[in-house]
Amino acid sequence: MAFFITFEGIEGCGKTTQMEMLKAYLEQGGAEVLCVREPGGTILGERVRELLLNAGDEEPGPLAELFLYEACRAQLVNLVIKPALASGKTVLCDRFIDSTVAYQGYGRGLDVKAVYAANELATNGLRPDLTLILDCAVETGLKRAWARIEAATDENREDRFEKESLLFHNRVRAGYIEIAKKEPERVQVIDATVEIASIHRAICDIITKKVLS
């Protein structure tokens, strides 16, 4: 059955690790699964990703940043996510609309209602069936994220957000908690401070109840 699941949280919370583990779990059960990431997943999206995460001399301002994320999203939804869902695949997405609310709304301070409206426009109303927010302290996430960045090659550092202040990251984390409070039916918060295998088990339990039952 086609199902759309998104993974969210601050940097280094473990989204990508958990998405790959869930993909393997679902495939063992016979599902056809497609994993995508934002920003990215299309030719346009991957090019814009470079601008967004490794901006060089001219950083986009908050509004320009918002529209760049939404442009990537519109392209990904139309070219990849909708066709995959229509063909019966389960789609797992590493970040989606809630990242924009948390980062550009709560983090950068753009009007949160305007961010919701921009999301609606870019997705043409497509919403995830389930969103998993992996929650951990900002210090924990950044420590993990920096370890990944230090291991990357220079041209692929993607460290613009990690360089933001702890205050910024704490606003983003608080934004995610607000999102979860507003939409408890869609959004589940998961403790991301424990071992990778325990988080995977918690996610599989949620999937069994919400998706496979």
Ligand code: Z5A
């Ligand atoms: N952004 C935005 O502002 N607005 C938007 O609308 C969108 C995005 C869509 C790109 O995200 C950036 O774009 C992002 C927000 C912004 N900010 N940044 N940077 P990204 O997803 O590409 O980048 P990220 O969030 O920084 O990804 P990440 O650092 O790769 O984090 P992750 O995917 O959550 O974690 P991971 O790769 O699975 O794990 C990181 C490391 O921690 C790795 O070595 C793991 O082995 C380790 N790990 C994972 N889980 C654990 C546990 N439980 N214990 C110990 N170690 C662990």
